[in-house]
Amino acid sequence: GEEVAQTPKHLVRGEGQKAKLYCAPIKGHSYVFWYQQVLKNEFKFLISFQNENVFDETGMPKERFSAKCLPNSPCSLEIQATKLEDSAVYFCASSQYDRGYEQYFGPGTRLTVT
Template identity: 55%
Template sequence: NSKVIQTPRYLVKGQGQKAKMRCIPEKGHPVVFWYQQNKNNEFKFLINFQNQEVLQQIDMTEKRFSAECPSNSPCSLEIQSSEAGDSALYLCASTGTLSNERLFFGHGTKLSVL
């Protein structure tokens, strides 16, 4: 039921390498979220955007990730130097407004850092 498109589906990187994943939000959705889901099924909020602007991000994202949502291009999330602990499912979600609206998720990018 979701039209959020994430690529690639799987990503394998060595430690220290960059890891970049992309997300095309559902058409007409200006708000985009990135979450990290670990092997224990725990969700961690990473960053969100409204249009091209970052609204909130956690410390880890600010220090180690590069993220953007340019107009007319996919949003992207890139780990600058991958660590083993970054292995997780990265989920992108979009919605119409910042609150009180349903979130639609993409299929996720499963990152394995060897």
């Protein structure tokens, strides 16, 4: 498609539950990025993929967060045993292979941990 799609729009989880977010990048885009926006301001980079390969995961809290981008499937971001501090809006962005710096953002998934 011509837009980055993210599902679900909203997700509510009790503390300790698992959360899984999905992202469908723009068709033809090879890079996928995940960002976490906390409290309507700070964007934190989490992870990026080049096709199905992890490109940069320096922002990922690895003990509870994991992500995948498999061929012919939406990319996913999974949080095991969610904590209150994971409440945020998670944005996915995609870009073309040779212009990684031009990212197109999805509408985000708002995760609320109660």
